Every structure is written in structure tokens, then in C-alpha cells.
Amino acid sequence: MVTIIKTSHSIRAVLNYNEQKVNASVAECIGAGNYPSDVDKLSPSLKLNRFIKRLELNENTKRNSVHISLNFDPSENHSKEKLMDIVTTYMDKIGFGNQPYLVYQHHDAGHPHVHVVSVNIERDGKRIDLHHLGIRKSEPARKEIEEIFGLVKAQGSKEKQQFILNPISTGRIQYGKTExxxxxxxxxxxxxxxxxxxxxxxxxxxxxxxxxxxxxxxxxxxxxxxxxxxxxxxxxxxxxxxxxxxxxxxxxxxxxxxxxxxxxxNEERSPSDKRRIKNVINFTLNGNKIIPLTKLATLLKDQGIDTVFRRSSEGMLYGITYIDHTTKNVFNGSSLGKEFSPKAIEERCGLKPTDEEKKEQIQDRIPSRELLIEDLENQKNTLTIPNLVQLLDVLIRAEYSSDYLPHQLRNKRSKRRKRGFSNN
Known part of the structure; x- marks a missing residue:
């Protein structure tokens, strides 16, 4: 069995998701815990009101709802009664045995699973701590329940990846296809x-x-x-x-x-979240000397990171945003450091020369004085006046600038202007 816990700010959203599945005939509400009536007598509004009344006892708690999925091996086909026994035992062991909860059996996946909806506000208004609930209580409970009910055991994280709890459908919206x-x-x-x-x-x-x-x-x-x-x-x-x-x-x-x-x-992010995305980008770039930005985006997407490039109307890249779906973080490139900014990424992709490379390219294009003088000697019999003028201009350009004026003279000119004198 694999258990997945999601916490939420909105009990309405979690409940609506499951009720919509029921309306679409791909799920059914098979049980309720700590409700005053049997589940077949509960209307959607009665289901919600039970949760709302409990949440009103502590309005300071914002993340107050839990959405749990219990996922079973495809070979297992448990009756509704056994599923409810499993859920009841599980909720007791994680500290939610006295909380109101609803159990939905879903039929829209390749493996049997149920969803459990509940809140973490107790009858006295105190809240149940949700921090690391999965590690602290859910994992030990899962292992015990596998032994108690003879369930197929989850062997590791790879099996967990098969069962992704998607509280809400997140496909790209196509206008006109749905309301x-x-x-x-x-x-x-x-x-x-x-x-x-x-x-x-x-x-x-x-x-x-x-x-x-x-x-x-x-x-x-x-x-x-x-x-x-x-x-x-x-x-x-x-x-x-x-x-x-x-x-x-x-x-x-x-x-x-x-x-x-x-x-x-969200201004302050976990250092580990930043470190993960930086490590993935660095690893991807270090193995590629020249890589188009589109290829970089594809490689990062394989690691669960979407990359959004922002360009000006002239096509200049001026912004990059990274979306890490693993840690659920969005980072502007420059917030990760200079080496992840648009300019740096283009340089690291080999698409744009660095400042040092630009200097070297300019130096390579300018011939040395020795070569120019040697060329002048070789062509002195054939050199035309215009070419000679151009050549001499190059030779003396680095030593003379028509804009240059000694510092002392600049000060004097400035004082003369202030006193109303003319330079003519």
C-alpha cells in the first residue's frame, strides 16, 4: 500500500474535487467517520457543513484540511467493507480517528485506491500538527496495516511514483472545451x-x-x-x-x-530548494559545450523543471524563469545568482561570447604595430596616398585622441566660463 498526504487551505476545493468525480460516475462515497448520519443520507451541503463547523472553532489555522489517498496494488480487489476497515485503522493510527472524515472510492485509475477528506481542528479547537505527518505517523501506520490486513507491500520510492495524488485536474485549458x-x-x-x-x-x-x-x-x-x-x-x-x-x-x-x-x-525560500534547481541546471550545462536554449529547456523538463524565456520584440533574451515541479518553486533566474541570469545562460550555452572572449576577438582583429610597419615597408612603392593616410591613422590612434585635454587646462576653461570670458 502507498499513502500520499496533501494539505490544503480549502476544504471546499478538496471536497468539490471528490464530489465532481462522483457526479462523473467515476467515484462513490463509500463511508463517513464521525458524522451524525449514514453516508447515503448525506447531501453535499451536509458533508461540507460538518467540516465548516469544526473549522470555525479555530479560524487562525489556515492550512486546515487534509486529502489522503491510500493506493493498493493492481492485483488487489478489496470489498468496500475491507476498504473502510483499512481506512478506519489508518485514521486512528495517524491521530485522526476522532475527526470527521469522508471516504471516496475512485474507479478512474489503473490501480484500486480511495481518497480520504478530513480537517485537523479538534472538538476543543486545538489543531493536529500536520508538519511531517507522513514521516512521523503515516509511514509507521502503513507498515503496520500491510501486516494486519495482508496487503501487498510498497517496496520503495519507485512504486510510490505510480500513485500520484492529483487533487485537481491540471491539463492545459482549451477554450470552448469546458466551462x-x-x-x-x-x-x-x-x-x-x-x-x-x-x-x-x-x-x-x-x-x-x-x-x-x-x-x-x-x-x-x-x-x-x-x-x-x-x-x-x-x-x-x-x-x-x-x-x-x-x-x-x-x-x-x-x-x-x-x-x-x-x-x-514566499519571499524567503528554503536553501535546499534553491540548491536543487541550481544543481540540476549546472549539471545539465556542464555536460554540453554548445547547446541551443530550446535543447536546454527540453533537458531541464526531463528533470521536472519548466523554463520560460522572455524576449523583447527584437528577439533579445531579457528574462528567464525556472519552474521546479519537484519542490513546487518558481525562481527568476537572477534570484538564483548571476550565473543563472539570461546573459550568463547564453554564455554558458556557448551562444554568446563572454566579455573576455570579446576582448580577445577585438585584439585578434587589430594587427600589431610591428606588422603594420613591416607591411608599410613592403608596400612603400605601391602605396597610394589614401591608403597611407588610413594606415598612419591606425598607427597613431592608440596614442592620440582629439578629445584629450590636460586636466589643468580643463579647470582653467571652466573657471573662465564662469567669469563670463570667451575662449576666442
Missing amino acids: SKKALSNVLKMVLNDYKYSSLPELNAILKLYNVLADRGSENSRVFQTNGLLYRILDDKGKPTGVPIKASDFYFKPTLKFLAEKFKK
Whole structure:
């Protein structure tokens, strides 16, 4: 068995995801823990209200919801009763036995699995610590349950990769294929809560992967002047299409004020997160002397990093944003260090000479004085007046500049002007 735990700021989002699966006939709610009624008598609103009432006991806790998936080997086919016994035992062992929770069996994957939805606020208003819940409690519980119920054991991390908990569908939005607000809502709930970004451009770097744009409008627009925010769907060419939707129209309110709090919170990142992405980029570049930027982006994507290049209308590269889907971090290139800035990356890819190489190239193009004098001797019988003038100009250029004026004279000229004297 493989267990995956995701925490969330929005119990509505997690519950809606599972209920949408039920409505699509690819899942069913098979049980409930610590609810006053049987699961078949619970409407969606009753399911949600039980959670909301508990969360109202401690409104200071922001990350207050858990979404757990228990994944079984494809060879296992457990009854609903056994699945509920497994879930009940698991919830007891991780400290959620007295919490309200709902259990959904999903049928839309190649392996049997259930999703469990719950909150971490207890009856007395205290919160259950979610920090390292997987390592501290879930892993020991998983191993015990495998023995108790005779389940196929998870052998290691490779098996875990088979079971990815996707609370929300995150495919690229195609305008007209699904209802716009619903499609935008799904992407926003996933990106806004799961990724770390410290500016609107960084956020948009992720959103554009899903054909979404957070738009403040032009500086003269009413939206911008009132600190409003619009969310737009983009077409395959990255152009806005359809009718934009106000941030305030979504029930989870992803407004500019909400984002500002996120930006401030994410200003400081974990050193290990920065170190991982820097190591991957360095390793990729060190093995390639000359590599096109498109090839670099492909190689980084294989390591779970999307790269967004920003160019001017003339095609000049002026910005790079890296999106690490492993650590869920977005970094502007320059924030990682000078060697990850646009100019440095082009140089490291062999696409642009370094400052030292530029100097060497200039030096290589300028012949030495000795060679010029030797050439003058060899051509003295055939040298024309214009060519001679040009040659002499090159010879004396480094020693003479018509713009040069001794420092003492410059001061005197400046004083004479101040006193109203003329230089003529």
C-alpha cells in the first residue's frame, strides 16, 4: 500500500474535487467517520457543513484540511467493507480517528485506491500538527496495516511514483472545451496553493503552462486603478480569448490582496530548494559545450523543471524563469545568482561570447604595430596616398585622441566660463 498526504487551505476545493468525480460516475462515497448520519443520507451541503463547523472553532489555522489517498496494488480487489476497515485503522493510527472524515472510492485509475477528506481542528479547537505527518505517523501506520490486513507491500520510492495524488485536474485549458469558470477554478486552486511564487510574473509563468493569465490590466484601466485582478484563458498562441473573470467572482477569492500575502510569505525560500534547481541546471550545462536554449529547456523538463524565456520584440533574451515541479518553486533566474541570469545562460550555452572572449576577438582583429610597419615597408612603392593616410591613422590612434585635454587646462576653461570670458 502507498499513502500520499496533501494539505490544503480549502476544504471546499478538496471536497468539490471528490464530489465532481462522483457526479462523473467515476467515484462513490463509500463511508463517513464521525458524522451524525449514514453516508447515503448525506447531501453535499451536509458533508461540507460538518467540516465548516469544526473549522470555525479555530479560524487562525489556515492550512486546515487534509486529502489522503491510500493506493493498493493492481492485483488487489478489496470489498468496500475491507476498504473502510483499512481506512478506519489508518485514521486512528495517524491521530485522526476522532475527526470527521469522508471516504471516496475512485474507479478512474489503473490501480484500486480511495481518497480520504478530513480537517485537523479538534472538538476543543486545538489543531493536529500536520508538519511531517507522513514521516512521523503515516509511514509507521502503513507498515503496520500491510501486516494486519495482508496487503501487498510498497517496496520503495519507485512504486510510490505510480500513485500520484492529483487533487485537481491540471491539463492545459482549451477554450470552448469546458466551462471557463470551472476550468479556471481547477487550475487556480492547484497552482495558488501548491506552488511558491513571490511576484505576479512568477505566478504567471506557472499559470501560462495551463493557458491561464492573471491580468491587472493597463495602468490607465479601471481594473488596475482599483487594485482589481482578472483571470483570462489563453489560446495556443498565448493570446487572451473569451471573457475574463474577476478574481472576486471565484468563491475562494484569489484577489490581488490574497496574492500579496502569498508573495510576502514566499519571499524567503528554503536553501535546499534553491540548491536543487541550481544543481540540476549546472549539471545539465556542464555536460554540453554548445547547446541551443530550446535543447536546454527540453533537458531541464526531463528533470521536472519548466523554463520560460522572455524576449523583447527584437528577439533579445531579457528574462528567464525556472519552474521546479519537484519542490513546487518558481525562481527568476537572477534570484538564483548571476550565473543563472539570461546573459550568463547564453554564455554558458556557448551562444554568446563572454566579455573576455570579446576582448580577445577585438585584439585578434587589430594587427600589431610591428606588422603594420613591416607591411608599410613592403608596400612603400605601391602605396597610394589614401591608403597611407588610413594606415598612419591606425598607427597613431592608440596614442592620440582629439578629445584629450590636460586636466589643468580643463579647470582653467571652466573657471573662465564662469567669469563670463570667451575662449576666442
